[in-house]
Amino acid sequence: MAWAIGPCLPAWVVLMGLALTGRLSWTAAVVACALVFVLMAVLVFTRLADFDRIIRYAEDLLVNPETPPPSLYTSATAQRLLSGLMALRKLWNERRDDADALAQSRQDILDSLPDPFFLLDKRRRIVSANAAARTLFDLGRNATGLMGRDLAGVIRDPKVLEAADFALAQNRKAEAQFTLPAPVEHTFGALIVPLAITARDGTTLIVALHDQTERLKMDRMRADFVANASHELRTPLASVLGFIETLQGPAKDDADARMQFLDIMLKQANRMTRLIDDLLSLSRIELHEHTRPTGAVDLELVLRNTVELLDRQIKERRTNLSLVVPTNLPTALGDANELGQVFYNLVSNAVKYGGAQGRVDVTAEITASRPPSMPGRGPCLKISVRDYGEGIAREHIPRLTERFYRVDNARSRELGGTGLGLAIVKHITNRHRGALIIDSDMGKGATFTVYLPIMPEAKAA
Ligand SMILES: Nc1ncnc2c1ncn2[C@@H]1O[C@H](COP(=O)(O)OP(=O)(O)OP(=O)(O)O)[C@@H](O)[C@H]1O
Ligand SMILES: [Mg+2]
DSSP states (O other), X not given: OHHHHHHHHHHHHHHHHHHHTXXXXXXXXXXXXXXXXXXXXHHHHHHHHHHHHHHHHHHHHHHOTTOOOOOOOSOHHHHHHHXXXXXXXXXXXXXXXXXXXXXXXHHHHHHHXXXXXXXXXXXXXXXXXXXXXXXXTTOOSSOGGGTTSBGGGTOXXXXXXXXXXXXXXXXXXXXXXXXXXXXXXXXXXXXXXXXXXXXXXXXXEEEEEEEOXXXXXXXXXHHHHHHHHHHHHHHHHHHHHHHHHHHHTTTTTOHHHHHHHHHHHHHHHHHHHHHHHHXXXXXXXXXXXXXXXXXXXXXXXXXXXXXXXXHHHHHHTTOEXXXXXXXXOOOEEEOHHHHHHHHHHHHHHHHHHSXXXXXXXXXXXXXXXXXXXXXXXXXXXXXXXXXXXXXXXXXGXXXXXXXXXXXXXXXXXXXXXXXXXXXXXXXXXXXXXXXXXXXXXXXXXXXXXXXXXXXXXXXXX
């Protein structure tokens, strides 16, 4: 009531003055005062009600930004206040959308990175993880259940956890290596970097994982390769040195021994030369493996030349070799010299390991079905070299194309093998964007099949 009396007072004073001076009857003055009060009360009530609605609207906006604006009675000032509030709400909504878009694009950027990432808070709890991390640890699409959990719930390796604690305590980056055993063993490097300023979402540490399996494998292969190559060279070299010493000492004047030893020394020197030639050839092929050969190759000619080159071994082993090539075989897309090396190695292996008086079938044909390991689609050429020797046990097959891998080391060396032949074959077929498939049953022999691309007709013409 008091809020309506104040604004009435000036009018009441004037009315009382008029009544006192007799210019207005007392009855009229009292009725006029009452009317002024009622008018003021209505006026003040509607304005206050408007402001009250605006305040409630502002409070509701904090809870629900989509709250509709209230309808007001009259006041122009209240109307202006409401318009200002609505403009603020619009601006606020725009800012909120911008912030949402920024957060989404930050997540999209993190998700597009191929390496797994975790963002951690200052108590080592997960704030966020990118798509690669969620896939690696099988955490589902958005991994919301993961948020707020200790990193130890995902990466249990103590080395990584200690490195994260160190990075948090010392505010310095730390590194650790760990292995995930399943489904296939993988070794990861974890780089843990503290942020200079804690982010709004609490992110204090970034844990970036990098798969080091391939690099470690390559390092191991390189070390193995050097060890194997040195060993392969040292064996014939030791033999040559031994014979030289014998020839200088006890067998100095023994003419028969000299001839025999020189013969062995020549064989060993030849072996070393072949080894070095094969190593050089392998490294040359590897160097060009990413550039695909583009020549037109007449496979029949290459196969016939191969058989001719091996004529001596074929005769020595009394191998029964058959070569079947259809007359209309399409031209292959490749490098004739390299393909010559492929078939030389395969046919010489078949002759070597196919047993004395063995049978070797070499066939070439066009086939519509490519093996899954061969890139591209459509028909291709299929060249098989089949022998009927001892065959190769299953467990050895996947490793045959590794350098220096032999099923029977002693036997291969005795037969003059370097253990590099199939590695060369594999690299050449890779360079040709072809495939090598090895199939064998113990006691029934082995089939080595090479798939090669056909020369496109437009080019062959
Ligand atoms: N047709 C085959 N039958 C049985 N075993 C084979 C056959 N071809 C290859 N192998 C096995 O695979 C191994 C690797 O063959 P690869 O051709 O790479 O080396 P290699 O024949 O020993 O030496 P080289 O470098 O002189 O060819 C051989 O040592 C042999 O054990
Ligand atoms: Mg061989």
